[in-house]
Amino acid sequence: MxxxxxxxxxxxxxxxxxxxxxxxxxxxxxxxVAPSVYESARLITLAPWLTGHAERLRFVLAAQRADGGWGPPGGYALVPTLSAVESLLTVLRADEAGSPPAVRRTEVLASVERALVTLGGWLGDEGPNVPDTPAVDLIVPALVEAINVRLDRLPADSLTPQARTPLGLPRGMGGDRLVGVRRLIASGARVPAKLAHSFEVVGAAAGAPPGVGPGRLGTVGASPAATAAWIAVAGAARGARSHLRELALRQGGPVPCPxxxxxxxxxxxxxxxxxxxxxxxxxxxxxxxxxxxxxxxxxxxxxxxxxxxxxxxxxxxxxxxxxxxxxxxxxxxxxxxxxxxxxxxxxxxxxxxxxxxxxxxxxxxxxxxxxxxxxxxxxxxxxxxxxxxxxxxxxxxxxxxxxxxxxxxxxxxxxxxxxxxxxxxxxxxxxxxxxxxxxxxxxxxxxxxxxxxxxxxxxxxxxxxxxxxxxxxxxxxxxxxxxxxxxxxxxxxxxxxxxxxxxxxxxxxxxxxxxxxxxxxxxxxxxxxxxxx
CATH class of the missing domain: 1.50.10.20 (Glycosyltransferase)
Structure with a gap:
């Protein structure tokens, strides 16, 4: 300038x-576009095989705020915080299964503990309003569901009782639309093109629906998370894998979106x-x-x-x-x-x-x-x-x-x-x-x-x-x-x-x-x- x-x-x-x-x-x-906590965390869960996994994990941990959340003020913090917590719980589960740790388990546990206590306050009736961001009514229920499943599988002495309390949904938000989208995809019907951008919310059992897949550059929905989710359900996906690898190398591990x-x-x-x-x-x-x-x-x-x-x-x-x-x-x-x-x-x-x-x-x-x-x-x-x-x-x-x-x-x-x-x-x-x-x-x-x-x-x-x-x-x-x-x-x-x-x-x-x-x-x-x- x-x-x-x-x-x-x-x-x-x-x-x-x-x-x-x-x-x-x-x-x-x-x-x-600057690196995204939400997308980088989704890759920690969905694509641990991708180059830069340790760098993404360190990026997510370093981005945590003092209050335990991630991201901007108010309700804008909900989506990146849920994504970060779910990915860190995945890392803890992988550590239990014998995967080589990228960071100390105690550091991950401390981060998860602070975040879950904070989320418990946000998701109550007095929590902040959730902004109208793309696919938020799909992303939040999907992540809350995944976090609760992972908490249930975590050893009881890993976290305090307050942190282990199952999460609810924000006031005014339900899970019906997520259920409907998953059913639509599982039926094999063609889905709206805009859904490709948030394909990561549908779950691994849904399969690859008609009309959703990598384009000329290998991306699905201009989203690393959606691309990784598609790879997980579609099997062979050389172009999509190459796209994610190039993106991770360009960014040094963490990835942006869109x-x-x-x-x-x-x-x-x-x-x-x-x-x-x-x-x-x-x-x-x-x-x-x-x-x-x-x-x-x-x-x-x-x-x-x-x-x-x-x-x-x-x-x-x-x-x-x-x-x-x-x-x-x-x-x-x-x-x-x-x-x-x-x-x-x-x-x-x-x-x-x-x-x-x-x-x-x-x-x-x-x-x-x-x-x-x-x-x-x-x-x-x-x-x-x-x-x-x-x-x-x-x-x-x-x-x-x-x-x-x-x-x-x-x-x-x-x-x-x-x-x-x-x-x-x-x-x-x-x-x-x-x-x-x-x-x-x-x-x-x-x-x-x-x-x-x-x-x-x-x-x-x-x-x-x-x-x-x-x-x-x-x-x-x-x-x-x-x-x-x-x-x-x-x-x-x-x-x-x-x-x-x-x-x-x-x-x-x-x-x-x-x-x-x-x-x-x-x-x-x-x-x-x-x-x-």
Whole structure:
């Protein structure tokens, strides 16, 4: 990240950093995602034969928090903590059977003891709410079931009575859906493509269902855990084994998820940079890869995942900015009549998916007035739907990101640029007021603490509307820009994106901060007569 002084130099430094970032995307088609406790722990259980087993075990043990849990604050810790505990109980069982230990048994027992006591409190009626992360209503019951089975088989004197108490499910969650999915797979019926991403929950006795298996790269569902589970039930799986081995070697043992994220990463990075006017020199390569990702039902995040409206919309929007527009016809398949589903049959609805769909339709309509009769009605409908999802405080929240700053930035920019209909200006004003009122004393923004990513989203809201920066707004921008210049690229990224557990897509986060710094420097140049930034 460039640290050169002065607004003009900042813009030049940001452009150079953006060029390096995009070049890195094209060199590494798998994408950059930090190691996952959940996925690494699943491999400890499902693939102890895989290279890096000891390193994964040490990674999981080292990641445990002082309170006995793993992962982010609140209910987001439940899935990684359950996964870690189940894997450590598996290690204890293997140790009893005579397998050579990778770490001291006493260390594993102490870790399990602390975690189980903590889980007992979380899974009671007073425990934290469980966030709406992908497949959580399958993953949590499956892991609770497995932990209770392993506890029952553990010698009675291994743990204290409090730690050995069988775990229950969180309030409001049952196991019926997991039972139904397992029955569906055991029947031999074809299952929804999205289930491949969490195939590890179905159990080894289910067999390999039609339609679930490794793709061209060897991954099942863009998930190491799902791939390992498929290997366990499918037998010969040379391509899948090779994929896991390469991934483990690349990461030094621990593994990320989701991976690969080729289209997701390239679409979000290129569209975000282009939206604020940062030049992209690798246009031809980006256009070719993004165009190739589009099919009759749109684009998917990466190999092994089904197509979805979110990735499709951002891919279309990126191609429009790259000078290679594609008509958004593939999006109609996700239209529910009210909003657009991320995929057909989605439970719930996503603000950011619909903001991105509005971007795609709005951009196409803005450049092709002759398409008014085809797309105007859906632009009006999406504008009204997004407006109606705004919270009372002026923010938006979403199911694909833990931070309201991401959802708010997506909604505000789409409504400002392409929205049609009544009361949109008032909605945007309320969002700006919420951002201004939630800034932290150090100039940052963030849900749990200040982060560069969330500060960048806040600056996109404040600077992406083309408004003059004076008074309170100018002060907020100065503080946010100073925070980004101190921290962006110099601190570990905070996991905020919804996967099976929270994760951070590193290149996307970097692009968001670069775009915010570019906006701030550009505005400083335009308003050089104002108070210095």
């Amino acid at each position: 460039s640290t050169r002084p002065g607004p003009a130099a900042d813009r030049g430094g940001v452009a150079a950093d953006a060029e390096k970032l995009v070049a890195g995307l094209l060199r590494d088609p798998w994408g950059r 991976i690969p994220i080729t289209v997701f990463e390239r679409a979000w990075v290129s569209s975000g940079l282009a939206r604020v006017g940062i030049p992209l020199r690798a246009r031809r390569e980006l256009v070719e890869s993004l165009t190739a990702a589009l099919g009759p039902t749109g684009a998917s995040t990466g190999p092994g995942l089904p197509t979805d409206a979110d990735t499709t919309s951002v891919t279309l929007y990126a191609l429009g900015h790259l000078g290679a527009p594609v008509a958004p016809e593939s999006l109609w398949g996700y239209d529910t009549g009210g909003h657009f589903a991320t995929w057909p049959g989605e439970d719930g609805a996503s603000v950011t998916t619909n903001a991105h769909v509005l971007d795609a339709f709005g951009q196409h309509l803005a450049t092709r007035p002759a398409a008014e009769s085809r797309y105007a009605a859906v632009v009006h409908r999406l504008s009204g739907w997004l407006r109606d999802q705004q919270r009372a405080d002026g923010a938006w929240h979403d199911r694909w990101h833990a931070s309201p700053y991401y959802a708010t930035a997506c909604a505000v920019l789409a409504l400002h640029e392409y929205g049609r209909g009544p009361a949109l200006a008032q909605a945007v004003d309320r969002a700006v007021d919420w951002v201004l009122g939630s800034q932290r004393p150090d100039g940052s923004w963030g849900r749990w603490s200040g982060t560069a990513e969330e500060t960048a989203y806040a600056l996109h809201v404040l600077l992406g509307l083309g408004r003059s920066t004076r008074g309170r707004l100018a002060e907020a921008v100065r503080g946010g820009r100073a925070y980004l210049r101190r921290t962006a690229g110099r601190q570990p990224q905070t996991a905020l994106w919804h996967g099976k557990e929270l994760y951070a897509p590193a290149a996307i986060v970097e692009s968001v901060t670069l775009a915010a710094l570019h906006l701030a420097a550009s505005r400083a140049e335009l308003e050089s007569s104002a108070a210095p930034f």
